[in-house]
Every structure is written in C-alpha cells, then in structure tokens.
Amino acid sequence: MRGNRVQVIEREGLAALVRVLADQGYTVLGPTVRDHAIVYDHLEAETDLPRGWTAVQEGGRYTLQRRKDGAVFGYAVGPHSWKAWLYPPDVKLWSAKRNGKSFAATPEPPPAERYALIGVRPCELHAIRIQDRVFLGGAYVDPTYQALRGGAFVVAVNCGEPGGSCFCASMGTGPFVDQGDEGAGYDLALTEIVDGEVSRFTVDAGSERGAAVLERLPRRPAIAADEQAVAAVRRDATGRMGRALDTTGIRELLSQTLEHPRWEAVAQRCLACGNCTMVCPTCFCTRVEDTSSLTGETAERRRRWDSCFTTDFSYVHGGSIRRSGASRYRQWLTHKLGTWFDQFGSSGCVGCGRCITWCPVGIDLTEEVAALRKPPARASGVRGKQRASSSGGTP
Numbered sequence: 001m002r003g004n005r006v007q008v009i010e011r012e013g014l015a016a017l018v019r020v021l022a023d024q025g026y027t028v029l030g031p032t033v034r035d036h037a038i039v040y041d042h043l044e045a046e047t048d049l050p051r052g053w054t055a056v057q058e059g060g061r062y063t064l065q066r067r068k069d070g071a072v073f074g075y076a077v078g079p080h081s082w083k084a085w086l087y088p089p090d091v092k093l094w095s096a097k098r099n100g101k102s103f104a105a106t107p108e109p110p111p112a113e114r115y116a117l118i119g120v121r122p123c124e125l126h127a128i129r130i131q132d133r134v135f136l137g138g139a140y141v142d143p144t145y146q147a148l149r150g151g152a153f154v155v156a157v158n159c160g161e162p163g164g165s166c167f168c169a170s171m172g173t174g175p176f177v178d179q180g181d182e183g184a185g186y187d188l189a190l191t192e193i194v195d196g197e198v199s200r201f202t203v204d205a206g207s208e209r210g211a212a213v214l215e216r217l218p219r220r221p222a223i224a225a226d227e228q229a230v231a232a233v234r235r236d237a238t239g240r241m242g243r244a245l246d247t248t249g250i251r252e253l254l255s256q257t258l259e260h261p262r263w264e265a266v267a268q269r270c271l272a273c274g275n276c277t278m279v280c281p282t283c284f285c286t287r288v289e290d291t292s293s294l295t296g297e298t299a300e301r302r303r304r305w306d307s308c309f310t311t312d313f314s315y316v317h318g319g320s321i322r323r324s325g326a327s328r329y330r331q332w333l334t335h336k337l338g339t340w341f342d343q344f345g346s347s348g349c350v351g352c353g354r355c356i357t358w359c360p361v362g363i364d365l366t367e368e369v370a371a372l373r374k375p376p377a378r379a380s381g382v383r384g385k386q387r388a389s390s391s392g393g394t395p
Contacts, residue, residue, distance in 0.1 A: 007203045007219040008226055014072070014201060015046035016217045017155070017188075021116040024213075026153055029085060030118035031078070036064050038078040040085070043118065050075065057163035057242070057353065059362030070197035073190075076163030077121055077352050081281035082128060085115055086148045087135070093288070095300040103299065110147035118155040120186065122174035123166075123350040125156050127281035129185050133344045134284055153209065156186040160194075160233045164242035165353030167366055171245065173350040175237040177206075188214060193229045202230055242353065245366045246373070247337075250347075253372060254338035258330065262371045267326035269361045274307030276355035276363075277332065282348050285313060308332050333365060 009017070021028050030043045033050050043049070054075045056063045067074050096105040120128070132149065135142040159168075159175035168174030177189045187210030190201045202222050205211035277283040287306040292299040306313055309328050314321040322328045340348035349365075356364045 006222040006227075007214060007217075008222050009201050009203055009217055009219050011046070011199065013203075013217045013219055014049075017213070018043055018046050018118070020213055020216050021118075021153060026114050026116035028116045028118060031073070031075070033064070037062065038064065038075050040078070040080040040082070040119075049073075049119075054161060055163065057165050057357045059165065059356050059364050060359055061362070062357050069194050070199060071161070071192060071194045072199055073119060073157045073192050074161045074194065076159065076161060076166055077124065077354060079279055079354070079358055081279065081352075081354070082117055082120060082124055083131065083281050083283075085117070086128065086152065087131060087142075087145050087284065088148075089305040091144050091303045093301045093303055096298065098297045110143045112151075113148065114151035114153075115148065116153040116155065118157075120154050120156045121159050121352070122156065122177045123159075123168040123171075123352045124281055125154070125177060125185055126173040126350045127352070128154070130282045130344065130346060130348065130350070131284065132185075133346070134282075137344070153213075154186045154188075156189040156206075158189065158191040158230075158233070158237075160192055160237050162237055162241050163353055163357070165356035165364075166241055166351060167243040167245050167353060168351035169238050169241045169244070170247065171347065171349060171351035175241070176234050186210070191230045191233060193226065193233065200226075202226055243356075243364070243366045245349075245351065245369060247347070250369065251338045251341055253369070254334045257372045258334070260372055261376050262368065263326040263330045265371075266329055266363060266368055267324065269363060270325050270329050271360060272309045272325050272328060273360060274309040275358045275360065277307040277309060278305065279354040279358045280336075281350065281352060281354070283307075283336075287313070308335075333368065337365075337369070 018028055028043045029040055030048070031038050031050050032041050032043065032048045033053055034041060038050050038053060038055055049072050051072045052067050052070050054065055054067045054071075055078065056065055057076060062079070092108045094105050094107045096103040128149075131145070135145040136149070156177050158177060162168070162175060176191075177186060186206040189204045189206055193200050193202070203214055203219070205214050277285065285306045285308050286303050288301060288303055290299065290301050308314070308331055311320040311323060322331055336348040340346065356362070356366075
C-alpha cells in the first residue's frame with residue numbers, strides 16, 4: 001500500500017471521489033458554506049464544497065470572504081469539529097418500560113451510520129487520534145464512538161491556508177499529515193495545488209480501502225513539478241502560522257503556577273460561556289439526564305455534551321467545587337495542556353485555534369501561557385481593549 005506512488009486528481013477526480021464514497025454506502029460529510037461560515041454538513045456533490053471562499057480569523061472574530069482564486073480548501077477550520085459526528089452531542093443510552101412492579105430496560109444499540117469525512121485537517125486528524133485514546137484505548141470502550149469511528153472513511157486535506165488563530169506547527173500537529181505513518185489514521189490524504197481558478201490534488205493512500213477507492217478515480221502519477229508545488233505549499237503554510245505556543249516544560253509550568261494572579265486577571269474577561277469547550281475537537285465532558293413519562297410507564301437516559309465551565313459540572317453534595325470563573329478557567333487550561341499527559345499520554349490541544357476565534361471576548365490561550373511564564377507582577381494585567389464578537393460575511 002505504502003509503496004504506491006502518489007497520484008494526482010483534477011476536479012473531475014474530486015467529484016468522482018464524492019460519488020464513489022456515496023455509492024459505497026457512506027454518508028458523505030464535508031465543508032460547505034452556510035450561515036455565514038464554512039461548516040461541516042452533508043455533501044450531495046463536489047459542487048457543495050466551498051470553492052472560492054475563505055475565512056479571516058482572529059481572537060473573537062470570524063469573517064467569511066471571497067478568495068481571488070478558485071481554491072476548494074482555501075480556509076482554516078470553522079466552528080464545527082468532527083467530534084460532532086463521531087461523539088454526538090446527544091445520545092440515548094437506554095430506555096425502559098414498566099413491567100408490572102418493575103422496569104425492563106433496553107440498551108440503545110450502537111449507531112449504524114457510516115460516515116465519509118472529507119476535508120479533515122491534520123490538526124483535526126490528531127484530535128481524532130486523541131479521542132481514539134480517550135474512548136477506545138482504556139479499560140472501558142465507548143460503544144457509540146467505537147461504532148461511528150470504526151465505520152468512518154477519512155479523507156484528510158493538508159492545510160495551505162492557516163488562520164490567524166492557528167498554532168498547529170508549534171504543537172507538532174500540522175500543517176501537513178504524518179505521511180508514511182501507518183498509524184496516521186487517514187484513508188486518503190489530499191494536497192491542493194491552486195493555479196488561478198483551477199486546482200489539482202496530489203493523493204496519498206493511507207489504508208487498503210483508501211487505495212481501493214483511489215483506483216476508481218480518474219488520476220495520473222505525480223511528477224516532479226507536482227512534488228515541488230506540494231513542498232512550496234507546506235513551506236508557505238508553516239511560515240504563515242497565525243500564532244505559536246511555547247510548550248517547553250508546560251506541564252511543570254502549569255502545576256507550579258496554580259496561584260498565579262493571571263488566573264484572576266483572565267477571569268475578569270471570561271464569560272464562562274463554554275464556547276471554547278464546545279468548539280474544541282478533543283473536549284469530551286458530558287452529563288447524564290434521566291427523564292420519565294408523566295404516567296411513569298416509560299423512562300430513558302441520555303448523554304449530552306457539557307462543559308467544565310458550568311458550575312453544575314463540578315457539583316457534589318453541598319455545592320460546586322469550582323465556584324469561581326478563575327478556578328474553572330484554570331481547570332480547563334491545566335487539564336488541556338498539562339494533566340492530559342498524565343491521563344492519555346499527550347497534550348489535549350492540537351493547535352486548531354477554535355477556542356481563540358470563537359471566544360466572545362477573544363481570550364487567547366497562547367497569550368495566557370506566555371503570561372504565566374512571566375513574574376506575577378508583570379503578568380497579571382488585563383488588556384483594556386476588548387475584542388469584538390464574531391461577525392460573518394455574506395455568501
């Protein structure tokens with residue numbers, strides 16, 4: 001499989017990819033323009049992809065804009081992550097019916113959907129691999145995630161257009177996939193080469209089923225000019241990364257600065273809205289809700305996404321453990337960048353920048369970590385200028 005030479009497809013090959021995956025029974029998902037943003041949704045055809053669109057992102061800002069060329073994947077990540085499809089926000093766990101004086105409970109069967117994910121960025125691919133460790137790597141396996149992940153066909157797309165809030169290069173998660181790594185987790189990996197209104201894509205098969213799909217597409221072998229163009233895309237994307245995070249000794253830094261005044265400073269701006277956790281591709285906090293019918297004849301239990309920014313999330317008998325905004329922000333950041341290593345062997349952050357873009361007040365975790373590296377007297381100030389909330393262009 002890995003010995004196969006990298007292939008090149010044109011627009012008709014991309015259109016054929018969508019058709020072939022649909023013909024194989026996959027529900028094809030990918031980026032499309034909707035609600036003034038580039039979001040993930042069902043794709044009926046290649047024409048649903050956001051050709052000619054991009055998004056400008058900064059702290060608390062997202063603006064959809066027209067590009068000057070016809071790039072299909074000429075944008076960074078949007079508000080959605082693939083977590084919404086592989087680890088759904090609302091899952092029924094079981095239902096029960098009264099049976100005389102007792103109840104008969106019926107577990108919900110695993111989902112049968114098979115998704116083809118088109119446009120998975122390298123940072124998102126790393127996020128999926130992190131959730132693989134969380135939900136599949138321990139003693140207890142999540143059956144919903146296991147079923148959806150096992151049935152997923154992953155088409156990764158190397159990033160040629162990092163956003164203003166991206167910092168994947170400093171996290172070692174992008175802007176290109178780990179090509180040649182058998183555990184990379186993709187079936188096909190594309191790199192877009194844009195020439196005005198026309199694009200071509202180099203394609204690398206990362207699995208046997210990926211190679212089988214590639215065989216059904218109109219294609220040609222890559223030549224030296226294609227390989228040189230891909231190298232240029234990679235250099236350019238790495239050089240235009242919007243932000244960087246210094247991860248040197250970060251676990252120790254966070255464990256040694258738990259009483260740093262910067263936590264109180266950031267809490268003065270934080271709305272505790274939970275946006276950062278909702279858009280994050282790796283956060284997995286949930287709550288369980290039980291409901292019953294008015295007659296008491298039926299009941300069900302559901303699992304729904306939750307956030308460590310809510311006071312109820314840390315509630316135990318007598319009250320919430322983390323009552324202050326400072327303690328909740330500290331819990332999120334120290335877990336994401338520090339104690340995640342102790343649980344799962346890696347950072348919980350992939351540098352996608354969503355938490356920065358979709359924070360209503362533009363809180364930037366790269367800036368917060370940099371502040372924690374400074375002496376307390378120099379790091380505790382709050383910036384006077386508040387960033388604007390997100391705004392959208394008109395497609």
